[in-house]
Amino acid sequence: MPRVVPLLCVLAVVIAVWFAASVPMNWSQAQALADDNASWTDIAAATQSLDRPLLPTPAQVAGNMVTTLVGYPITSPRSLLHHALVTTWESLFGFVISLAAGIVLAIGIVHVRTLDRALMPWLVASQAIPVLAIAPMVVVVLGNIGLTGVLPKALIAGWLSFFPIATGMVKGLRSSDVMQRDLLHTYNATTAQVFAKLRWPASMSFLFPAMKVAAPLALVGAIVAELPTGAQAGLGARLLTGSYYGLTLQIWSALLMAALLATLAIGLVDAAQAVLVRCRGGRL
Amino acid sequence: MRAVAPEAPSWPDFQALPPAAEQSSASNIGETVIAAQDLGVTFAAHGHETVALTGVSLAICKGEFVSLIGPSGCGKTTLLRLIADLTQATSGSLTVNGMTPAEARRKRAYGYVFQAPALYPWRNVERNVMLPLEVIGLAREERQRRATRVLELVGLTDFRRRFPWQLSGGMQQRASIARALSFEPPLLLMDEPFGALDEITRDGLTLHLHQLWRRTGLTAIFVTHSVPEAVFLSTRVVVMSSRPGRVVAVIDCDLPRERDLDVRESPRFLSVAHDVRAALRAGHADV
Numbered sequence: 111m112p113r114v115v116p117l118l119c120v121l122a123v124v125i126a127v128w129f130a131a132s133v134p135m136n137w138s139q140a141q142a143l144a145d146d147n148a149s150w151t152d153i154a155a156a157t158q159s160l161d162r163p164l165l166p167t168p169a170q171v172a173g174n175m176v177t178t179l180v181g182y183p184i185t186s187p188r189s190l191l192h193h194a195l196v197t198t199w200e201s202l203f204g205f206v207i208s209l210a211a212g213i214v215l216a217i218g219i220v221h222v223r224t225l226d227r228a229l230m231p232w233l234v235a236s237q238a239i240p241v242l243a244i245a246p247m248v249v250v251v252l253g254n255i256g257l258t259g260v261l262p263k264a265l266i267a268g269w270l271s272f273f274p275i276a277t278g279m280v281k282g283l284r285s286s287d288v289m290q291r292d293l294l295h296t297y298n299a300t301t302a303q304v305f306a307k308l309r310w311p312a313s314m315s316f317l318f319p320a321m322k323v324a325a326p327l328a329l330v331g332a333i334v335a336e337l338p339t340g341a342q343a344g345l346g347a348r349l350l351t352g353s354y355y356g357l358t359l360q361i362w363s364a365l366l367m368a369a370l371l372a373t374l375a376i377g378l379v380d381a382a383q384a385v386l387v388r389c390r391g392g393r394l
Numbered sequence: 395m396r397a398v399a400p401e402a403p404s405w406p407d408f409q410a411l412p413p414a415a416e417q418s419s420a421s422n423i424g425e426t427v428i429a430a431q432d433l434g435v436t437f438a439a440h441g442h443e444t445v446a447l448t449g450v451s452l453a454i455c456k457g458e459f460v461s462l463i464g465p466s467g468c469g470k471t472t473l474l475r476l477i478a479d480l481t482q483a484t485s486g487s488l489t490v491n492g493m494t495p496a497e498a499r500r501k502r503a504y505g506y507v508f509q510a511p512a513l514y515p516w517r518n519v520e521r522n523v524m525l526p527l528e529v530i531g532l533a534r535e536e537r538q539r540r541a542t543r544v545l546e547l548v549g550l551t552d553f554r555r556r557f558p559w560q561l562s563g564g565m566q567q568r569a570s571i572a573r574a575l576s577f578e579p580p581l582l583l584m585d586e587p588f589g590a591l592d593e594i595t596r597d598g599l600t601l602h603l604h605q606l607w608r609r610t611g612l613t614a615i616f617v618t619h620s621v622p623e624a625v626f627l628s629t630r631v632v633v634m635s636s637r638p639g640r641v642v643a644v645i646d647c648d649l650p651r652e653r654d655l656d657v658r659e660s661p662r663f664l665s666v667a668h669d670v671r672a673a674l675r676a677g678h679a680d681v
Contacts, residue, residue, distance in 0.1 A: 289512040292480055296506045297529040297577075298499055307525065311516045390516045391557035 125168050133157045135165040166359050171366060174359040187343070194367050196344040200260050201325075201332035201371075204267020208324055211268060212275025219276075220283040220309070221301070230280075237273050241266065241331070246338030263344070267331035271324035278320030282313025315394045318383045325375035333368060345371075426492075427581060427613050428454035428477060433486035435472055435639075445638035446472045450486070452632065452641065456580075459607055459614045461624035461631045463670065465678065469639020470617045474585050477615065478506050490581070502530065504581040505574030509589055511566035513558040519569045520545065520554040526577045544572040547606065564595035571603070575610070582607075582614045589619065600626060601655055608652065621674075622658055625649075625667045633670060635677030643673035 136157035143160075144153050158167050166174070178190035186192060215233070218225045241248075245266045252262040286308050294304050336346025345364045352361035387394050433450040436443050447469035454460050462470040475481040476488055479495035490498035498504065505526075513522045520541050527537040545551050548568040558566055567587055574582060588596045600623055607614055607627070618624050624631045625647055633643040647666050649657055657663050 287512075289508045289510055290514065293506070293508065293512050293525075294529065295480065296478055296499060296504070297526045298502060299529045303529050307529065308514070311514070314516070391518060391560070393515065393557070393559065 128165075128168050132163065132165045132167045136160055136163045139164060162356050162358055164358065166362050170359055171362045175363045175366060178360075178363060190348070190363055190367060193343055193345050193348050193364070194371065197329070197332050197336065197346070197368070198371060200263040200335070200344065201267050201328040201375075203260055203264035204332055205271060205325060205328040205375075207264055207268030208270075208272035208275055208328060209321070212272040212320075212324075213279050215272075215276045216279030216283055217305075219280050221305075233273060233276055236269075241270050242334050245331070245334045249335050249338050263332050263335035266335035267328040270331035270334075271327035274320045274323040274327070275317070278316045278323075279313055282316030282320075283309045285316060286312045314386060318379060318386075318394065321379045322376050325379055326372040329368060329372050329375065425456040426453050427456050427458075427490065428452065428615070429487075429489045430473075430476075431487045433473070433476065433483055433488055435469070435476065435481065436484045447476075447639040450639075450641050452644070454613065454615065456613050457611055458629045459616065459627055461616045461618055461628040462634060463618055463621065463624045463631055464634030464639075464674065465636050466619075467639070468634040468636040468677075470634050471585050472639065473634075474583050474615060474617050478504060478583055480506075502526075502577060503579060504583050505577065505579040507567075507571055507574045507582070507584040507587045509586045511558065511563075511570040513566060513569055513573075515558050518555050518557050519550055519561070522558065522569060523554075523573045523576050525573060530577055540576050540578070541572075544576045547575065548572040548602070562595075563591050564599060567591065567599065568602075571606075575606075580613060582612050584614065584616045586617050586619065588623070596623070597655060603627060604653055621667050621670050625663060625670060626653060626655075626658060631666075631670050633673040633677060635674075642677035643669075645669050645673065 133154055137153065139160055140153045140156035144156055148156075157163070158169070163170070175190060178188065180191075182189040182192075184192050184195070215229065219229055220226075248266060249262045252258075252265070257265075283305075290308055290312075291304065294308055299307065333344065333346040333349070336344035337350050345368050348364035349361055352358070352364065383394065430450050430452045433447060433452075434445070435447040436445050438444075450469075450473060462473060464470050472481055476483050477490055477495055479499040488495055491501075491503055493501070493503075513519075514525065517525065523541045523544060524537045527540060532540070541554075542551070545554050548571055550565060550568055550572060553561060553565060558569070561569065571584075571587065574584075588599050591599065604627055606612075614627075616624070616627060628647045631645045631647060632641055633645065634640065635642045645666065649660075649662055649666070
């Protein structure tokens with residue numbers, strides 16, 4: 111367990127700084143609400159329990175998270191768990207899309223010279239498009255052609271996260287050395303066998319780091335895609351309604367929830383990688 | 395980090411193993427396996443041509459152990475790659491078992507041992523040895539049976555579950571030889587397989603390879619830099635020279651067919667080694 115000690119130290123510092131910062135940041139608001147004869151200690155105490163503070167304290171955010179996670183039935187729009195699950199489902203769907211698209215594209219690029227020349231520049235160009243900026247537009251356009259619900263959000267999530275998968279897999283599928291390929295040539299192996307026996311297993315040490323980059327991107331994509339849909343459900347909707355009504359606590363809870371989901375996603379990729387490493391005798 | 399497994403203390407006793415194809419092949423000695431006529435390879439790169447090999451004519455018979463020796467750049471690896479259909483000749487003709495190298499490769503006529511072990515790091519030793527058997531499409535039980543047999547042949551039975559990075563260099567190269575032998579090819583092509591190993595490991599492997607060849611009746615072609623290694627292992631030594639790569643001499647090693655490392659001190663061995671060195675020097679002086 112010594113690994114968690116540095117982690118907890120950093121957490122303690124962050125929380126301490128956060129608490130300290132909440133006093134001056136909420137000071138003027140607390141002062142305005144306080145009686146004229148309130149002492150400075152009264153005002154300092156008041157900064158910690160405002161309804162709509164500029165900077166909510168860690169205690170307030172934690173309290174809000176607990177209330178909204180367990181305080182409402184999961185079907186209620188007030189339940190943070192409900193929104194978190196919606197976003198999780200969208201980003202998971204998007205991640206699967208990006209994984210499939212990225213791997214299929216990489217296989218094509220590695221095996222067909224024409225695709226290598228034709229597709230690679232477009233893949234790079236696709237990442238120059240500020241998807242975050244146009245995502246709301248894309249969702250609206252997709253809505254107009256009848257694509258609503260999870261799919262448009264999953265598509266944005268997929269769009270944002272497929273690039274690391276595709277480039278990682280192109281590099282991974284090409285990572286075997288000449289001798290390893292010549293060896294299969296001497297066995298008269300087919301292209302499919304070269305793929306199954308050499309290219310694919312060799313690409314795994316590139317796929318897992320790529321997935322670790324892609325998973326949080328899929329989450330960001332899903333959240334951004336939720337913003338323009340009339341803010342019905344999802345962490346993006348929570349952020350939007352929160353900022354609309356100045357519910358800073360709600361915004362911070364949603365942000366923290368998103369961070370937790372991203373951490374969980376990376377943890378799952380790590381766990382899958384650990385299983386593979388075990389099958390390979392200790393190395394990826 | 396992890397400890398590397400020590401070199402196995404002793405080589406397995408082959409005499410205790412059931413006899414392989416030795417009898418049948420011994421009676422067939424004389425049949426031509428490799429026939430090269432005026433073979434040449436020219437590589438074109440960056441606008442100028444490099445003659446890697448020129449005018450090579452050579453016949454290798456079944457059951458022979460032929461070493462190709464010469465300085466770097468003499469085309470010995472190129473010649474081996476031509477036979478394996480890994481490089482294409484630009485002139486002359488070459489047949490392997492009476493077929494073109496490409497046809498022979500498609501019929502899986504040879505096992506190839508590279509300079510580096512080229513084991514797949516995600517497979518353990520046994521599954522590395524099974525790789526060609528999977529490609530050929532043998533049934534699981536047959537794959538297991540053959541892998542067990544060749545691992546015993548190279549003395550790696552106890553290490554079959556280890557991964558390549560857990561083995562010493564010598565053991566890795568033995569695994570790579572086992573892999574080349576696993577599908578029982580009649581021809582074994584080896585490209586400086588012991589080049590990266592220390593001399594003690596090398597001696598052990600050289601003796602081991604000699605016994606393996608004696609037992610299996612394989613035809614073997616062996617590329618090396620080392621004169622003693624070539625003379626010890628071979629029935630014939632092909633001496634090559636560079637710029638352009640060509641054959642300068644073919645020297646018979648008429649030592650007893652059954653050899654141990656002590657033969658290297660015998661007058662006959664020293665005299666053959668002397669002839670090989672003289673030919674190497676003569677080839678070099680031509681340049």
